[in-house]
Amino acid sequence: xxxxxxxxxxxxxxxxxxxxxxxxxxxxxxxxxxxxxxxxxxxxxxxxxxxxxxxxxxxxxxxxxxxxxxxxxxxxxxxxxxxxxxxxxxxxxxxxxxxxxxxxxxxxxxxxxxxxxxxxxxxxxxxxxxxxxxxxxxxxxxxxxxxxxxxxxxxxxxxxxxxxxxxxxxxxxxxxxxxxxxxxxxxxxxxxxxxxxxxxxxxxxxxxxxxxxxxxxxxxxxxxxxxxxxxxxxxxxxxxxxxxxxxxxxxxxxxxxxxxxxxxxxxxxxxxxxxxxxxxxxxxxxxxxxxxxxxxxxxxxxxxxxxxxxxxxxxxxxxxxxxxxxxxxxxxxxxxxxxxxxxxxxxxxxxxxxxxxxxxxxxxxxxxxxxxxxxxxxxxxxxxxxxxxxxxxxxxxxxxxxxxxxxxxxxxxxxxxxxxxxxxxxxxxxxxxxxxxxxxxxxxxxxxxxxxxxxxxxxxxxxxxxxxxxxxxxxxxxxxxxxxxxxxxxxxxxxxxxxxxxxxxxxxxxxxxxxxxxxxxxxxxxxxxxxxxxxxxxxxxxxxxxxxxxx
Numbered sequence: 001x002x003x004x005x006x007x008x009x010x011x012x013x014x015x016x017x018x019x020x021x022x023x024x025x026x027x028x029x030x031x032x033x034x035x036x037x038x039x040x041x042x043x044x045x046x047x048x049x050x051x052x053x054x055x056x057x058x059x060x061x062x063x064x065x066x067x068x069x070x071x072x073x074x075x076x077x078x079x080x081x082x083x084x085x086x087x088x089x090x091x092x093x094x095x096x097x098x099x100x101x102x103x104x105x106x107x108x109x110x111x112x113x114x115x116x117x118x119x120x121x122x123x124x125x126x127x128x129x130x131x132x133x134x135x136x137x138x139x140x141x142x143x144x145x146x147x148x149x150x151x152x153x154x155x156x157x158x159x160x161x162x163x164x165x166x167x168x169x170x171x172x173x174x175x176x177x178x179x180x181x182x183x184x185x186x187x188x189x190x191x192x193x194x195x196x197x198x199x200x201x202x203x204x205x206x207x208x209x210x211x212x213x214x215x216x217x218x219x220x221x222x223x224x225x226x227x228x229x230x231x232x233x234x235x236x237x238x239x240x241x242x243x244x245x246x247x248x249x250x251x252x253x254x255x256x257x258x259x260x261x262x263x264x265x266x267x268x269x270x271x272x273x274x275x276x277x278x279x280x281x282x283x284x285x286x287x288x289x290x291x292x293x294x295x296x297x298x299x300x301x302x303x304x305x306x307x308x309x310x311x312x313x314x315x316x317x318x319x320x321x322x323x324x325x326x327x328x329x330x331x332x333x334x335x336x337x338x339x340x341x342x343x344x345x346x347x348x349x350x351x352x353x354x355x356x357x358x359x360x361x362x363x364x365x366x367x368x369x370x371x372x373x374x375x376x377x378x379x380x381x382x383x384x385x386x387x388x389x390x391x392x393x394x395x396x397x398x399x400x401x402x403x404x405x406x407x408x409x410x411x412x413x414x415x416x417x418x419x420x421x422x423x424x425x426x427x428x429x430x431x432x433x434x435x436x437x438x439x440x441x442x443x444x445x446x447x448x449x450x451x452x453x454x455x456x457x458x459x460x461x462x463x464x465x466x467x468x469x470x471x472x473x474x475x476x477x478x479x480x481x482x483x484x485x486x487x488x489x490x491x492x493x494x495x496x497x498x499x500x501x502x503x504x505x506x507x508x509x510x511x512x513x514x515x516x517x518x519x520x521x522x523x524x525x526x527x528x529x530x531x532x533x534x535x536x537x538x539x540x541x542x543x544x545x546x547x548x549x550x551x
């Protein structure tokens with residue numbers, strides 16, 4: 001059998017044997033563990049390749065290795081920033097590292113957190129005379145190798161472009177900082193998980209880690225916005241203004257080295273940022289190596305179900321279901337959907353970041369506006385319309401309602417004596433709207449009312465009614481299969497792109513809203529129209545047959 005790239009990776013690793021041995025790990029055992037892990041990885045399909053996994057692939061090939069060309073294509077978007085000949089490396093490389101860290105961290109959360117926290121091999125490995133440090137080092141190297149392959153593919157085109165445009169020095173700095181970036185992401189994420197495992201166990205621990213993953217997804221999606229806002233445009237030139245909060249933006253750290261070495265920029269802030277780019281990953285590595293045995297010890301908690309961590313009962317769901325649903329069938333579907341949305345970790349990891357972004361994005365537009373106006377002027381503005389951003393991300397989340405980690409149990413819906421599947425659709429969409437979207441909208445509404453005053457109450461009601469009407473409409477257009485009936489491995493197919501049709505719809509709703517406000521009593525008229533539209537859409541799009549019509 002031909003030697004695979006996995007085993008070539010191990011041969012490269014052999015050159016670092018003395019360094020690894022100094023950490024206290026048994027290198028021969030570690031190498032054997034890694035060999036088995038790499039062989040088993042031929043069965044694992046990365047998220048980005050999940051839609052192709054069922055094609056006629058070679059069973060002996062590593063799906064992840066075969067997916068790297070897709071990441072290489074994605075990395076081309078960074079080439080213009082690298083070759084951008086402005087002499088302002090803080091801006092262009094800050095954007096490059098913002099994009100790069102966003103992509104790596106997203107893949108880390110979606111594909112590699114399960115690898116980092118995998119406990120399935122403990123019953124085999126830990127029953128043998130293998131120390132915890134060896135197992136922990138194998139786990140870190142296993143994850144780190146794939147992160148390096150991912151980041152190498154993403155930066156292949158930018159690295160070549162940097163070599164051609166800026167020379168060998170630029171190329172080497174890029175390469176070194178690429179390794180430091182991966183160290184920072186891998187070991188800081190591991191330490192966050194370790195902190196969670198120290199204080200929690202069982203189901204609470206799994207829920208806490210799931211919440212950390214959600215927060216990381218949101219933070220990396222929002223963080224690059226602050227990278228852009230670190231620069232001001234003065235006389236059509238980007239000017240970097242150091243601030244204390246930039247100490248928490250790793251893309252700024254890594255961009256500082258280029259500003260210092262290639263653009264002649266200096267000063268205390270630049271030196272500090274550059275030092276952080278090196279010191280923080282190294283310190284994270286040293287702390288992780290020291291705490292590796294503890295990581296393996298605490299990881300055992302993942303296998304235990306805490307007796308005190310019982311699931312919350314559905315009393316609130318039952319109360320809300322009776323308020324918004326008339327039939328017992330729909331109430332049952334409402335409670336089932338609400339329970340799945342609240343308890344299924346894979347679903348929360350997919351949907352909750354979207355909802356968190358739906359809450360946060362309006363305020364990012366506020367930051368831009370406040371840079372050019374006073375607080376008093378801003379409070380009299382019409383930025384209440386930024387709430388329409390929530391509708392776009394909510395409709396995108398509706399497309400995820402078809403997926404579930406327990407999708408094989410969807411046969412129960414077919415076997416249940418329901419009048420038809422519209423009951424399931426309607427109950428699920430109502431559970432989504434009242435349990436997930438409405439609380440977030442009301443929280444934003446309170447903040448908006450405090451900022452803009454009670455004059456916007458009619459606008460808030462109109463936006464809420466628009467969103468309520470949009471939920472069944474988007475469900476009818478985008479939910480082509482029953483809720484919770486497909487695996488998340490199918491989520492990469494083109495179904496998510498249907499959400500793009502929402503953009504012109506939202507622009508139209510915003511335009512109609514503004515136009516009605518110009519009319520005398522226009523807000524009242526538009527509000528009544530939306531109430532009627534809600535009644536018709538919820539009733540007509542999901543008509544439920546009478547029991548006598550069941551086939």
